[in-house]
Amino acid sequence: xELTTRAVWTLIHGMxxxxxxxxxxxxxxxxxWRRYSPRAPLAADRDEAFLRxxxxxxxxxxxxxVLSGAYIVYPWYRAMPPAMANLAxxxxxxxxxxxxxxxxxSLGMEWKEHVxxxxxxxxxxxxxxxxxxxxxxxxxxxxxxxxxxxxxxxxIAAGIAGFFGAEIDVHAPLRGGSTIVLMQEGHR
Amino acid sequence: MNTAGVSPNGSxxxxxxxxxxxxxxxxxxxxxxxxxSGFGKLMIFYPPTxxxxxxxxxxxxxxxxxxxxxxxxxxxxxxxxxxxxxAALLLLILSxxxxxxxxxxxx
Numbered sequence: 492x493e494l495t496t497r498a499v500w501t502l503i504h505g506m507x508x509x510x511x512x513x514x515x516x517x518x519x520x521x522x523x524w525r526r527y528s529p530r531a532p533l534a535a536d537r538d539e540a541f542l543r544x545x546x547x548x549x550x551x552x553x554x555x556x557v558l559s560g561a562y563i564v565y566p567w568y569r570a571m572p573p574a575m576a577n578l579a580x581x582x583x584x585x586x587x588x589x590x591x592x593x594x595x596x597s598l599g600m601e602w603k604e605h606v607x608x609x610x611x612x613x614x615x616x617x618x619x620x621x622x623x624x625x626x627x628x629x630x631x632x633x634x635x636x637x638x639x640x641x642x643x644x645x646x647i648a649a650g651i652a653g654f655f656g657a658e659i660d661v662h663a664p665l666r667g668g669s670t671i672v673l674m675q676e677g678h679r
Numbered sequence: 680m681n682t683a684g685v686s687p688n689g690s691x692x693x694x695x696x697x698x699x700x701x702x703x704x705x706x707x708x709x710x711x712x713x714x715x716s717g718f719g720k721l722m723i724f725y726p727p728t729x730x731x732x733x734x735x736x737x738x739x740x741x742x743x744x745x746x747x748x749x750x751x752x753x754x755x756x757x758x759x760x761x762x763x764x765x766a767a768l769l770l771l772i773l774s775x776x777x778x779x780x781x782x783x784x785x786x
Binding site: 613619 | 685686688690691692694695697698701702705706709725727728729731732734735738739742760761764767768771772774775778779780781783
């Protein structure tokens with residue numbers, strides 16, 4: 492049972508950072524909605540501190556997701572094959588070589604590679620606004636609502652990126668790099 | 680427009696509007712890099728990543744610059760947060776739409 496380093500980085504980028512961000516988004520939306528509406532009971536200091544840490548962690552995870560995607564995984568995805576090379580090692584070219592799969596690149600990757608960046612921008616803004624206002628967001632309902640809207644749209648953007656990332660990896664998985672042996676045949 | 684007892688909303692409004700403008704800048708720069716060959720080449724900051732490296736770095740630079748400027752101008756003020764929120768939301772929604780390839784290809 493083996494994995495390649497490229498497959499591991501794809502996992503870290505998509506299921507690690509991307510998946511974690513999608514999961515964390517739901518929590519942030521619920522907390523911002525429940526505790527910071529004008530009629531909500533006042534949030535305890537420790538709840539406010541927790542949401543600060545939560546939003547900061549989300550911002551860090553979102554940036555790690557897009558940066559690892561753009562600067563580690565994407566160069567392997569878009570690498571140009573030499574003549575007569577096996578396209579299985581060149582995901583972008585493999586997708587483009589077949590009319591049945593070209594859309595996963597021309598629509599999927601082309602959208603994903605840009606829309607994903609809206610997530611870290613939005614959540615960094617949300618974290619900054621929460622740091623600045625904390626519980627006084629209750630008194631700024633328009634500000635709270637727009638922060639919530641940005642977090643919701645960041646969830647949609649991350650969802651689009653996650654969906655296409657997963658499908659592209661199904662149709663043209665990243666291969667190559669050194670091999671990591673997880674289990675030897677003799678260890679059954 | 681300061682309201683007694685309530686902290687000014689200018690700092691929050693600056694962050695929100697800057698995020699909208701930064702997101703919109705990302706979509707516009709991405710379309711320009713795709714449509715204008717010379718600009719696309721200019722956006723290759725890191726060759727293995729191609730124009731995406733310049734598109735995203737430039738958009739982040741626009742976002743942070745606008746944010747710093749608006750924060751400097753608005754931090755002690757209360758501003759019309761409803762209009763600013765609507766503008767920021769519109770810019771963000773447009774960004775999602777303009778990064779969608781079939782719509783981006785219309786330009």
